[in-house]
Amino acid sequence: MAILWGVFGIDMNVGLDAFIRLNIVVLVMTIVVMFLIYLERKFVGRIQMRLGPMRTGPYGTLQSFADAIKLLTKEDLRPATADSLLFELAPFVTFVPVFMTLLALPFTAEWGVRDLQLGLFYIVAVSGVNTLGFIMAGWASDNKYALIGAMRAAAQLISYEIPLILAVLAVSMVAGSLNLRDITLTQRNVPAIVYQPLPFFILLTAAIAELGRRPFDIPIGESEVVGGPWVEYSGIRWSIIFALGEYAAMFGLAVLGSLIFLGGWEWPFGTDAGWGLQLFLIASKTMFMILILMWIGATFPRLRIDQLMAFCWKILLPFAFLQVAANAIVLVYVDDVTAARAVMGVISVALLVAMGWVIYQVTKQPSREERLGAMASLRSTT
Amino acid sequence: MIGVLKSLGATFGTMLRNPVTIEYPTVHRKVPERDRAFPILLWDYDIDEPFCTGCHACERACPVECMTVTMKDNPKYAEGKSKRRKIIDQFFIDYGRCMRCNICVEVCNFDAIAMNNTWAGHELSTEDRKDLVLDLDQLLSMHKTNDPDTRIKPWVPS
Numbered sequence: 285m286a287i288l289w290g291v292f293g294i295d296m297n298v299g300l301d302a303f304i305r306l307n308i309v310v311l312v313m314t315i316v317v318m319f320l321i322y323l324e325r326k327f328v329g330r331i332q333m334r335l336g337p338m339r340t341g342p343y344g345t346l347q348s349f350a351d352a353i354k355l356l357t358k359e360d361l362r363p364a365t366a367d368s369l370l371f372e373l374a375p376f377v378t379f380v381p382v383f384m385t386l387l388a389l390p391f392t393a394e395w396g397v398r399d400l401q402l403g404l405f406y407i408v409a410v411s412g413v414n415t416l417g418f419i420m421a422g423w424a425s426d427n428k429y430a431l432i433g434a435m436r437a438a439a440q441l442i443s444y445e446i447p448l449i450l451a452v453l454a455v456s457m458v459a460g461s462l463n464l465r466d467i468t469l470t471q472r473n474v475p476a477i478v479y480q481p482l483p484f485f486i487l488l489t490a491a492i493a494e495l496g497r498r499p500f501d502i503p504i505g506e507s508e509v510v511g512g513p514w515v516e517y518s519g520i521r522w523s524i525i526f527a528l529g530e531y532a533a534m535f536g537l538a539v540l541g542s543l544i545f546l547g548g549w550e551w552p553f554g555t556d557a558g559w560g561l562q563l564f565l566i567a568s569k570t571m572f573m574i575l576i577l578m579w580i581g582a583t584f585p586r587l588r589i590d591q592l593m594a595f596c597w598k599i600l601l602p603f604a605f606l607q608v609a610a611n612a613i614v615l616v617y618v619d620d621v622t623a624a625r626a627v628m629g630v631i632s633v634a635l636l637v638a639m640g641w642v643i644y645q646v647t648k649q650p651s652r653e654e655r656l657g658a659m660a661s662l663r664s665t666t
Numbered sequence: 667m668i669g670v671l672k673s674l675g676a677t678f679g680t681m682l683r684n685p686v687t688i689e690y691p692t693v694h695r696k697v698p699e700r701d702r703a704f705p706i707l708l709w710d711y712d713i714d715e716p717f718c719t720g721c722h723a724c725e726r727a728c729p730v731e732c733m734t735v736t737m738k739d740n741p742k743y744a745e746g747k748s749k750r751r752k753i754i755d756q757f758f759i760d761y762g763r764c765m766r767c768n769i770c771v772e773v774c775n776f777d778a779i780a781m782n783n784t785w786a787g788h789e790l791s792t793e794d795r796k797d798l799v800l801d802l803d804q805l806l807s808m809h810k811t812n813d814p815d816t817r818i819k820p821w822v823p824s
Contacts, residue, residue: 331677335687583677584670644667 294516305397310387314574317531318348324578349617355527360520361428363638364531366516370424374513375521377527378417378457385536386411390465390581392562403464404456408449411494413442414529418503421525422515433512436589437503440493443596444500448490450604451483457611458628465580468548469555479629482607482636484545486600492577493536493592495530534574542569545647599646603639607632672806696783700823702762703787705770707736707802709810713748715740716806717778720754724770724779732763733770747769757805761790762798782808 311514322337322345329336337344344546362371388403390396400406415438423435424647435488456474459467467476477484493500504512514525546569549562557565586593618624688695705724712719720737738755742748770779782785786808792798811817 327681330685331681333680333683333686335685335689338689422789579674579677583673640667647667 288326296389297654302397304396309397310383310479312536313383313386313532314528316535317528318352320531320535320574321348321351321527323574328577328582330474331579338454345527350561351527352523354474355523356520360519360521361516363516365426367424367426371418371516372521374417374421374424375517375524376417376527377420378414379524381410381413381417382529382533382536385540386532387581388464389536389539390468390548391539391566392559393465393469393551395559396465399465400463402462404452404467404544407464407536408452409447412532413537414533417525418513421517425513425516427515428466429509429511430513430515433503433505433515436509437496437513440500440503440592443593444490444493444562444600447486447596447604449468450601450608451486451490452540452544454483454604454607454611455480458625461493468543468550468562471547471551473551473624475545477545477550478536479625479634481629482603482632482639483638484541484606485636487541488573488576488580489546490596491599492580493596495537495577497530497534497536497577498581499586502589502593505586506607507586527586534577535570537575538570538577539566540575542566544570566640599639599642603635607635616620683699697783697788699783699819701783701787702766702768702779703782704764705759705784705788705805706787706808706820707754707757707778707805708778709806713750714741715742715748715750715783716754716802717776718751718757719743719750719776720757721752721775723773723775727769727773728771728806729767730763730765732737732760734758741786742794754802757802758799760799760803762795780809782818783821784818809813 325347326336326344337347340346340350358383364369385407387397388400388406390399390403412415415627418437418441420439422430422432425431456462456467458476459470459472460481461467470476496503503509509515514522517525530603543566546568549557549566551565553561555562611628614624614627614631618627688753709715710716719740722737725731725733725735735757736755737752740748740750742744742752742753743751768779768781771781790798809818809820
């Protein structure tokens with residue numbers, strides 16, 4: 285406990301302080317990742333009317349440890365024709381940016397690794413780097429599937445970066461800050477999801493795509509590109525990418541989403557509630573986000589790459605721009621904070637409904653009469 | 667768009683239902699009465715001897731020839747305790763060859779053989795094929811137990 289209190293308040297060497305905070309984050313991240321792997325297997329199991337892991341430990345709680353031991357003791361394979369330097373660096377290039385995003389997140393009002401003034405900008409900038417890891421892995425593996433997967437990953441991750449950034453930008457405009465702590469503090473009474481539902485939806489969708497999770501797991505689709513950029517990886521390298529990278533990224537994005545949209549540790553009890561309650565609040569909101577991601581992942585089949593791209597560029601992006609523009613106009617012309625938020629909320633709900641309508645029109649199947657009519661007209665012309 | 671919401675509702679509803687998984691090695695599903703595992707011999711508790719007279723009917727009918735049967739004179743017939751003049755001497759069934767076709771049960775004139783309808787008849791894995799050849803004592807032991815509750819209740823065609 286003494287170490288914890290030192291980190292929380294007492295004067296300390298800056299380097300030592302950062303070191304201890306980093307270690308706490310690494311520890312928490314590892315535990316969270318292990319828990320998330322267990323949770324996902326259990327949750328998806330229940331959705332498919334299975335039990336999930338039950339044998340390793342009581343109710344299968346030690347499954348993640350069994351997985352970890354199995355992965356770490358596996359042989360570390362590398363193709364003979366692989367570009368060895370890039371091949372070995374790629375997992376780290378994928379994972380390190382994910383870890384770096386965790387450093388700017390305020391987990392409670394007082395506690396984060398570093399409270400950055402441009403925290404949101406930093407997170408967006410850093411999380412864009414792991415696309416490079418996908419490309420490196422795909423190139424270095426000397427494997428067609430890996431290269432195709434890497435190209436798909438690059439296209440998908442770069443495309444969905446833009447709606448994601450615009451969604452968080454819309455909220456940071458309302459808060460008037462890029463500091464995550466300040467953004468969360470502005471949600472004392474009302475979480476941002478109430479007056480920015482459309483950006484929340486966009487963030488959720490873009491987060492699934494950024495994480496490469498079902499239904500947007502096109503880069504790593506097992507039935508198409510047999511694991512994408514990670515075809516040739518095994519053992520510890522694969523576990524760095526998959527177990528650590530993917531689930532830590534999910535954790536980081538869920539914390540980010542809960543801070544920006546769900547009020548984080550601020551709503552509904554305020555900053556004075558003490559760090560225990562704050563931790564509980566942020567943990568439960570993060571868990572809510574993660575469960576939604578897993579729920580969506582367990583429900584939908586994989587999309588086609590052109591559908592994915594069309595959804596991003598033709599639907600998410602215009603509506604994200606519209607929301608940002610609407611926010612800007614409202615913030616300039618409406619001075620009262622409550623009134624401005626009310627107007628933005630109405631606009632955002634209207635845009636959300638409009639987006640739903642557009643998606644409905646685009647994906648609508650022709651009715652039976654229409655199909656029969658088309659058939660009849662075809663027959664009459666021939 | 668509506669289908670998306672519907673499918674989310676469907677998975678959520680499914681999540682709330684009970685899992686259908688049966689944790690097999692620890693929990694066994696109840697097998698039906700006419701479940702066909704491997705054939706076993708039945709024990710005549712009234713006279714305290716096997717029903718089987720060693721008539722070779724099942725051995726001749728067996729499509730995969732997994733049975734070996736020999737008969738002998740029944741000592742209890744000589745004593746006047748039993749009506750069976752002949753009784754089974756040795757009986758081997760190779761469970762490795764048996765294809766569980768039920769023909770031996772159909773042809774038996776004395777209802778002396780039945781298919782094992784318990785889980786014990788299914789969980790017979792061994793490390794050696796020789797252990798799958800069961801002799802008379804082993805074949806009788808599954809029905810010849812002192813506890814009537816654990817004794818298998820054979821289904822024999824009438």
